[in-house]
Amino acid sequence: MEENIYNNTYSLLKLIREKKPLVHHITNYVTINDCANIVLAIGASPIMADAVEEVEEIVSLASALVINMGTLSKEHVEAMLVAGKKANELGIPVILDPVGVGATAFRKKGAEKIIKEVKLAVIRGNMSEIKSISGISVKSKGIDASERDIIQNDNLEYGKDISEELALKLNCVIAITGVVDIISGEGKTVFIDKGHKMLSTVTGTGCMCTSLIGAYCAVSRSYFEAAIAGILTMDLAGEKAYKNLKTIDEGSGSFKMKLMDSIFNFNHLLKNIILR
Template structure:
């Protein structure tokens, strides 16, 4: 319950501070990322041109890099923005969407890791394993692997996350059926969410935007990552429970996830949050 309280305090901080969260993200989910940022209490900006990225990052409380739809123009803006954020001690979160799917995508993700100091890296198991250096399978930009909490793979995933976090001196979050969040020392597993969320494009991207919002207001990157993931997962649960199963589906679900974030409060987090420290 103590960790749920810390997450709820982080939510209150976002809503008090209204952090400006600068995104360079993908055009498939850019509107969803903007709306989820607004719903949690942040202020989104989606400027990706290299001619203004340094100025825009300078105004921000956090910077989100999402490589979902890569092109050479935005890659340079991502790197320039990340370096500017580092100069100003503005936290940066990377979503390495589809790392491992193509050589170019993997190369760019690793280049960002090398050239930008990151506060949080959030990805699925395949993406994180690829960046860590373990051969894996991907299916487009989706994970080819899932985490079974009772399998040896789950133990391996926790070790990969911890070791990678230590190597990068950052927070690594692996999202899936069970989420793993660690700074290399402390490790949390989070157990909220619903499998139907995988049927909606952009739930991972929106989760990263939430982490960016929390990073812009919280003192701890570890708590920010945990709070973003827990918030998204609880909203997904609530959204699914509120569906009329006879005539509503994934379109309504996405809207209700955003509603769930907008209506999220301290009581909901404390009552519903299922977080373990390991």
């Protein structure tokens, strides 16, 4: 299974770099620049357009649509719905990142409306966000997962049950990222135990991961495989970035820069793993 995951990811990465698909984002202003740069680093092309007057035209040119609820407004929700419905009409995959969905009633209502009216290919979130979408009561810690909701080896089965049930209910891929990642879809579930804790010290690594999933969805016939590829890319690049820190004086700023470099050079990193 692990060998297949690496090989599938490598094949999809080659397609991204050959086709350079356009990935349309309606995302948040905290991480918008990082998401655009991570899409460029993997080899795709980003466009960050959220004006309701133009999103139908923009998404018509794209190969994937990423919806990120990080800095939500009434206007954002309207644009997300318009773009999502147009993407559905054109057969373009829609990837939802329900940032902090359990934090406020406004976010929860917005997510419910999007999920009800737009057919989603992938939902990626932390455990608290996925539980909230599933209708399970959560004690939110802002936009972060609460301590008890962090997926680790001792609560994998609990996370797997929630992920699989929601994937079946919504007929889409559910990706829960944490210390251990859980991806459910197409009647299967995969766990990824990779990455590094330094990823949690940089704002927006979850958002960037969702953008990577969007890039892979743009070239894949299997959104399940695309979600795995996006998460594996972030995890392995995080490990590589940490290894490339040269002194104890290098912290989260250096890590972020090296993370972007690792994504840019991910074809070499992944090829070396496959050839071991």
